[in-house]
Amino acid sequence: MQIEVILNGKEVVLDVKEDELLADTLRAHRLHSVRKGCNTTCCGLCTVWVDGRPVLSCATLSVRVQHKQITTMEGVSEDAEEFARILVSEGADQCGFCNPGFIMTVLAMKNELHNPTEEEIIHYLTGNLCRCTGYMGQLRAVKKYLGVA
């Protein structure tokens, strides 16, 4: 079936199967920043925004985003790059496979929380797993980015 969505600011019509998951639809649409890591809503790698809010695209049926605004990292490339530069300067990008989902959550957090405490930052980002960094470098980068160091 076909769904109409606003994908990264552009109106598009996507052909999807009834049981297709948004992560697969987006990857098939060559949005390679979308990654799948767990299939059980545990790792946060597949995080994209639906109407501006972070959701797990591996657990979202594509048919449910009909007429909604979908944003992947490709759609917020300037903001993503601004934070990515800080992350990379901390050395905290590492294997990078979790970075897009993590960064999409960080950008969403910036929109949602004002002057968050360290505890609030950690809480907001808890759903985003990383196996490389041990999280400390990511936290340093987030605090620098938000100016709450």
Place this chain on the structure above:
Amino acid sequence: MKIVGKSVPKTDGLAIATGKPVYTEDLAPANALIVKILRSPHAFAKIKAIDKTKAEKLAGVECVLTYEDVPAVRFGTAGQTYPEPSPYDRLILEDIVRYVGDEVAIVAAVDEETALKAMKLIKVEYDVLEPVLDFEKAAGHPSVIHPEKDLHCNFDIGMQQDKNIACTHKVQVGDVKKELQNCHVVIEETSYIHAVSQAMMETFRAFSHYDHLGRLVVVSSTQIPFHVRRILARALQIPASKIRVIKPRIGGGFGGKQTAVVECFAALVTMKTGQPAKIVYDRKETFGCTNSRHAMRIKVRLGADKDGYIRVVDMEGLSDTGAYGEHAPTTFSVVGQKTLPLYSKTRAVRFEGNVVYTNKLPAGAFRGYGAPQGAFALENAVNKLADELAMDPCEIRAKNVIKEGEKSLVYITEGLVSSTLHKCMEKGKEMIGWDEKYPRRQEGNKVRAVGMAVAMQGSGIADIDTASATVRLNDNGDYSLFVGSADMGTGSDTILTQMAAEILQTPLENITVHAADTDISPFDPGSYASNTTYVTGMAVVKAAEDLKRRIIESAAGFLLVSPEEMEFTGDMVQMVDGKRKISLKEIAERLTIGVNPRQLVGNASHGIPISPPPFVAGFAEVEVDKETGKTDLIQYVAVVDCGKVINPNLARIQAEGGLAQGIGMALFEDVRYDARGKMKTNSFMQYKIPGRKDVGKIRVSFEESYEPTGPFGAKSIGEVVTNTPAPAIVHAVYNAMGVRVTDLPITPEKLVIRSL
């Protein structure tokens, strides 16, 4: 130094952080066949019959392969230098399945839906056999897991096939029994290290196709491109010269991708169909059908004199290699290699034991490679000994651990060249506030306590690891660096570029690193055994120096002076008095145009007779709820001696990440099976790696030493950092609750029940 020792950002950092298509799956051709594996539901069974006719008839199915369709030559999947010590005990598909998840058939179809449908149409009849699930009962079990006659070992590893013993190992110096009798105190402690999963974020994946020369191209997320090429050549029975292995960016490895897990399935499909083929494991397969850390039981006896000098270290191990023996002998011998030299006042040491086959997921390589198991057992025992002697655990270590210049009875017999472990311990004590906090403080139901451990690792594999590197001066005066190592995300490509840039006195941007492609890269065993910075790094240093010498010679030729009178300044070669000079750009141009060009390439290979150990001192502070048994890690402090720190930011992150993995192993992670041998923990729902709220505050500091055999004085850092969290946290929890949990993980249940 201008570039070495600086926290430069990773050269590929921005591309990977901003989600660019740089990983294996992103690069796969859109028309690739989708490969899926039908797997055994039984832990141990003989296949009586397979009927694949219905599956083959399904529209869109391109091939269905069973044990009748694969080469009959046994091979191993361990990524190790030839001749591999791991047994050749596998076929691509076989009529015996040895664990739940073992491969039964390979299906390739035009899309995933069709492949999954086809799998359901394959009918398999099994003769179910009694599995061996308890590794302590495996040796001599009535079920023989590898009854085949054509199993092959490249050399004697002590295999006893009929007894399920994959290999045996023994190292001993001195008379253990006699020396124990002379000791004032003898303690014994048995530790169980469970299987844990590498759990890298990018699961296993590869794709393959034929190129214009009819050669098989395999693109894989692997740590070991050259070993993959050799393994494929044997498994598929084609010459290695007909295979090209390319490694793009890797989404984490941690040793898991030191085993060639998926490549042969895609490659075989391409060989059978002529078409591109792609295989991507999901998380369930990655947990349940690839490899994990070896579970081990290690009994340690320590003898000490009344002054607290450890005179005897006696260790007996048993390791569970699961259904296949990849990495079985080597992980086991590493247990001894990375523990016995640590306490150097000994008069007798021994490490011996068996590695056994069981009907479970094969074990493989995982960061530390036996050393975390050994460190856990040894450090638990040393902490127990400190209690027995009523000594501060830091003090007993300060007395006993090996120092610069000291020898050990085994492995470090010529003397240790570099170590700041004593400084690491002092600094760690200060950072955590040991003297104020040891052993505990109690507030109501909660107890806060501290614990500690020390550990060593190696840097590359002595007498085996070699690497080659090539640096080329290009026509515009920029450089290309070719290495065969595999950056798993740690930043090794960047670190190697920093080294070359330092020697060639050029900005980082002027060097493009290429790694790895077996057609293009010079040989490298791959990224494991903490070898990239130390071994490949030295090859890069030598290659860059070789090129620098050639540039000076060429410049001297152009200026008609002798090379001895010339100096290299990075962008210029000039006479020492500055009178005559020529720019690098002009040299490059002159060498690549005209009648007598000679493009310059610096080449070097580097092999090592030793494996200098990095060291770490780790300190844990925990808070345990006495009523519920819940343990919270408050902070973890680690002070590391990895020689010269080439890139402080990258080293710090690597240390923090390794510590987090050790913390996971101590507190949460546990590969569990049901009574029939089916893995229960094959998702992140069941298998808990630490999240942000679980790791407390991790604090890392460095105490640099200078290792003269390493590039710019560097040793390794990748693995050593994983070794101390488990024993240090066990120690802290013991200090809190009086219960020493030597069988990981430290669950609340265990603590509550055992403290009653």
